[in-house]
Amino acid sequence: MMRRAAFGAALAASALSACAGPSLLLLDNEDGSSEGALAVIDEGCGNPDGSTIAGSFTRTKLTGCAPRPKGVGADGLKPDERALINDLPPPPARFIMYFVPDTTDLAPGSEGMIEALDRHFKARPGAEIEIIGYTDTVGKADYNLVLSQKRAEEIKGRLVQMGFPTGVITTTGRGETELRFPTPDETENGGNRRVEIIVR
Template sequence: MIRAQWSKNILLLIFLALLFLLSGCAAKTTVVLLPDPDGKVGHVTVSTDVGSTDITQAREATTVKGRESLPTSPKILSSDAINAEFSRVLTMLPSQPVHFILYFEGGSTDLTAESRQTLPAILESINNRKSQHISVIGHSDTVGDNQYNLQLSQERAAAIRRLLVQQGVASTFITSTSHGEENPLVKTADNVNEPKNRRVEVVVK
């Protein structure tokens, strides 16, 4: 039997099992470790009845010829090699979510001028994907107490949700949540004005 175990903290792990299914009659199975969309990489242990090997780097691969053979020593495959050899499998993978971050003026629900220019890209992504799963998550910096910041982050998320609905996105497609000051992009002490923490994250699936 060929087994694969992966780390719990990996965000995206793709097994490309090629040529035959994972079974006793499999002539060859190749396992490739790919990073998730933001570049994070976990690890995989590929085991057979006679031994195992770990793959821990992006685009690292091992091949198993059967349950009675050792996995080959890991090697890095080029992106071109992966695309050429595994193209059929790659085309069957689901599209990865697209993430957008919108920033706000201090203590308000007003978007910064730069973030207002990001709204068309969000709408384009929703339309192109025909998305029915959009997450809107509000955040704040640490200026003010926890309750104030939770309320402010809720209002920011609600403001972006309204903007999307006004532009034709069905309200039933949008899930809105808020974290207050609890999940900053930039960790700071209390009562610190940090522009990157005054934000709403929009995830289009």
């Protein structure tokens, strides 16, 4: 199975495989890491788990039932592969903003993130923005889910007022799930009261 961390590399590899014939080229993940692996499954080989391929800048011929990756390094890319990589969009950028407890008011120090986001968005034509709101574990889960959505909507509203097109912004509230800093229930934590903004 492919780990979530390797997803970016696998997508790039799938795109490149169409140009490179019956072979697969694995790249770094979007964040520059090389963690993760990819399973290649051929139902005719009688191996339901498939063969595992891992390693950045490896090329694997997709023939036979035991494909083996060969390291080629960044310098070993073919011209068409390098051209395709150069045409890929930049990796997503992430911004985090924090909130005053039980409000949609930004905490001191987070205002500057709005300006940084504005500069980044304007330098990235065609970008889309995903805003995900969270809370800490103080309060009931249902209440926190609503509060997290309100936080995401608050940031969207501010961006729209600044001239961001509303059609490129999506919002989601996830309440006290996916804590950045795991804590017991009813624990105040400023690092968990946040929105995460992904620009891609």
